[in-house]
Amino acid sequence: MTSSPRPASGTPYPIRSGAYEAEIASVGATLRALRHDGRDLILSFDADEVRPDYRGSTLAPWPNRIVDGTYTFAGAEYATALTEPERSQALHGLAAWLDFALVERSESAVTLAATIEPQTGYPWRVRVETTFALSADGLTQTVRARNESASAAPYGTGPHPYLVAGPAPLDEWTLTLPAASVLEVTADRLSPVALHRVTDHDPDRFDRRSPRPIGDVQLDHAFSGIERDATGTAVLRVTDPSGVGVEVSWGAECTWVQVYTGDKPDGAANPAHRRGMAVEPMTCAPDAFNTAEYDFDTGLLTIEPGGEVAASWRIGAILA
Template structure:
């Protein structure tokens, strides 16, 4: 029997100048290239994925503060998978081994089941399809509540976009979002949703494309400006003229942006190596939606019900 790489079974997709590799563990986008150029920060097939790089996030993206929440009249406690900040981070699917249910030269569909467990006592079937086309790579995630009780749900991807060979500080970033969710400096606990042109939030305003510079961002945005079809678009470009754009529809009213600042700074591999752009169906800590004055977007899946969201990554 052939040895299975650390990241699981590898699925290579090709279409025109695009090539992608999807790894089965976490249904992770391991590489995405256009004409040989990386569009996302890659990782090796036998490399232990770091920073949730390319993973499919479910049944919640981002954080559940302190790992505590209430739903359906019951209190729940999740394992703290971000121990340095004391939160439950990025769901339960990131280390599941997804099984292939359909595959072709330009697409693959993978499925896994989140089984009832301590902190999340619901059974949710997760299916995701990656499909390459002439206009880029589209990922769609669909959840189905296979249990007998309503379940809280949220999802999103975790790619680190790469504009080009230049340093992230030199990249130009455009994000059509009117609001940013401010957080505490130490634990990134949400505090207030503010207009991006407010005095305490203006450093996060990228509605007009501008250079990222030394900005350190690990924040969620909302109030997204969309085109006539309801699509929001983020663009990041390198001074050499190359770049990446990411688009998504109204299924994701939030997006997390992270400049990949690591505690060890430039000496630590991966520090500011890419710009994480994470469209999300809900806000950080949405499982505690009742604690906030804004709509956190928590989805409640009724028994047998489904919910889908999708996004696209393309070369500029």
């Protein structure tokens, strides 16, 4: 008897707790599906499908982009592979296509790990371990990174889920985004230009601190100056006209959040066009590896040899 081939998305790890169920795929430590009481909270994809658009993947050792794939760190210059060739950018780090191995598993949680080996453009060995855990509050993902090299390493992380508020089109969803600043980017390459107050830079588009319908607004921008509660937690909410929705919350370790309305160059002809909204809490800004070039705090982390850093975020259902 021959065994079934492993799915294209890697080994599946289903987890469940109460009304929540999720499926984690080993390639890229990807959140492939998340449901509450049968309702999809994220834009999923088939297990035997090559993951599209980084959906649900774990981003490390940088989220977002390194402009031109080049940067300087500790006085040395580096050039890494351009994984977004149409924009000549290095996109979403080096872990997204690694096959993460099982560390620990229970009915409601799974921990996976992979090692980013030293390579051209990133000559450090970094072990990335991530835990996905379901509870009554939703799904919490925690990413821990340990520098196993002899020198300090630049680092950042974040997730890439596409939220699905409900059955209505994305244009009809309402977004609440508690951010006071937005990073202006170039239209063609999405390279950072300048950080602005949302009240001073196209506020109708970017000031989403109070709930407002998304409409036909297109977003693919990073936000900072994030409002938090007394515990340091920030919450972004997106709701459907029916009253249901999804919220993402994250701690003080994530000082930025990227929001992308899923617009495709070919528009409605593409079945993925504006079907979900990517919400990506990030420990650092786009192009943070070039932090010296900017007049704002990019949040770039430096992990000393043997050192560890961690970041967490949660996705939960909003009930009608």
